[in-house]
Amino acid sequence: MTEAWRPDDEDERRGAAGPVKVRVPAKVNLHLGVGPLRRDGFHELNTIYHAISIYDELTARRGDTLALTMEGEGTGELALDDSNLVIRAAHALAGYAGVLPHARLHLRKQIPLAGGLAGGSADAAAALVACDALWGTGLSRDELAGIAADLGSDVPFLIYGGTALGTGRGEAISPVLARPTSWHWVVAIADAGLSTPAAYRELDRLRDSGAAGAPLGSTDALLGALRQRDPRVLARTLGNDLQDAALTMRPALADTLKAGEAAGALTGIVSGSGRPACFSPPARPTRSGSPPS
Ligand code: C5P
Numbered sequence: 001m002t003e004a005w006r007p008d009d010e011d012e013r014r015g016a017a018g019p020v021k022v023r024v025p026a027k028v029n030l031h032l033g034v035g036p037l038r039r040d041g042f043h044e045l046n047t048i049y050h051a052i053s054i055y056d057e058l059t060a061r062r063g064d065t066l067a068l069t070m071e072g073e074g075t076g077e078l079a080l081d082d083s084n085l086v087i088r089a090a091h092a093l094a095g096y097a098g099v100l101p102h103a104r105l106h107l108r109k110q111i112p113l114a115g116g117l118a119g120g121s122a123d124a125a126a127a128l129v130a131c132d133a134l135w136g137t138g139l140s141r142d143e144l145a146g147i148a149a150d151l152g153s154d155v156p157f158l159i160y161g162g163t164a165l166g167t168g169r170g171e172a173i174s175p176v177l178a179r180p181t182s183w184h185w186v187v188a189i190a191d192a193g194l195s196t197p198a199a200y201r202e203l204d205r206l207r208d209s210g211a212a213g214a215p216l217g218s219t220d221a222l223l224g225a226l227r228q229r230d231p232r233v234l235a236r237t238l239g240n241d242l243q244d245a246a247l248t249m250r251p252a253l254a255d256t257l258k259a260g261e262a263a264g265a266l267t268g269i270v271s272g273s274g275r276p277a278c279f280s281p282p283a284r285p286t287r288s289g290s291p292p293s
Contacts, residue, residue: 015136
C-alpha cells in the first residue's frame with residue numbers, strides 16, 4: 001500500500017513545509033489473463049495484482065525547480081531526466097492541478113529494475129502521492145489513479161496497493177477484500193530484460209500460430225484460493241498468459257522455475273512481463289493484523 005506521512009489538515013491545504021516521505025511496494029501478478037489486442041494497441045486484461053513487501057521510498061521537499069536524485073537499485077543506470085517516470089508523474093500532477101512542478105525528489109530504490117515487479121510504476125505512484133501532499137493539491141486516491149493511468153497501465157494499482165483486480169488495459173482497479181493474511185513468496189530476478197511490448201507481440205504471434213496455451217479465463221478460482229488461505233490451493237490457481245511468450249523469448253527462465261520447484265516451492269510462475277521474476281509460495285500463510293502485502 002502506498003503510504004504517505006501526511007501533513008495535518010491545515011498544512012494539507014497549503015502544502016507541506018517539511019519533507020513528505022512515501023513508501024511504495026513492488027507488485028506481482030497472481031493471475032495475468034490477456035485478452036485480445038485492442039485498436040489502441042493494448043490488450044484487454046483480467047489480472048490480480050498483489051503488492052509485496054519490497055519497497056521504494058520517495059522523499060519530496062520544497063524546491064525552486066524539479067530535480068530528482070536517487071540511491072540504491074539502478075543508481076547510475078536509471079536516467080533522472082524527463083524520461084524518468086517520477087519526473088513525468090510530477091509534471092502530470094502539476095499540469096492537472098495547475099501548480100508549478102517544483103520539488104526536490106529523492107528516491108531510495110530497493111525494487112529491482114525492470115524485474116516484472118513494476119518498480120518504475122511504483123515510483124510514479126509514489127511521486128503522485130508525495131507531490132500531492134507537498135503541494136497541497138489534495139486530490140482523492142481516485143483522481144490520482146486517473147492521472148496514474150496515463151503514465152502506465154499498472155500505475156493506478158500502486159496508488160491503492162493491497163490485492164486488487166485490474167481490468168481494461170490493467171488500469172481499472174477494484175480492490176479485492178481478502179482476510180488479513182501474510183503470504184511468503186520467493187522472487188527470483190532474471191539478469192536481463194525483456195521488452196513488455198515484445199512479450200505481448202510474441203503472445204499474439206503464438207496465438208495466431210496456434211502454439212499458445214489455453215487462455216486463463218476467470219479469476220474466480222484464484223480469488224477463492226486467496227480466501228481459503230491455503231498456499232497449496234493458491235499454487236494451483238496462479239497463472240500468467242504471458243509466460244509462454246516469456247519462455248519462448250528467454251528459454252533459460254524455465255530452468256529458474258524448475259530450480260524453484262526442486263528447492264521445495266509449490267509452484268513458480270513468471271510475474272508480469274519485462275524482465276520476468278519467477279515467484280513461488282513455499283510456505284503456509286500466517287495470520288497477521290496487517291493487510292496482505
Ligand atoms: O501501459 P504500459 O506502459 O505498461 O504498456 C507498455 C506496452 O505494453 C504497451 O505499449 C503495449 O505494447 C503493451 N501492453 C499491452 N496491453 C496492456 C498493457 C501493456 O499490449 N494491457
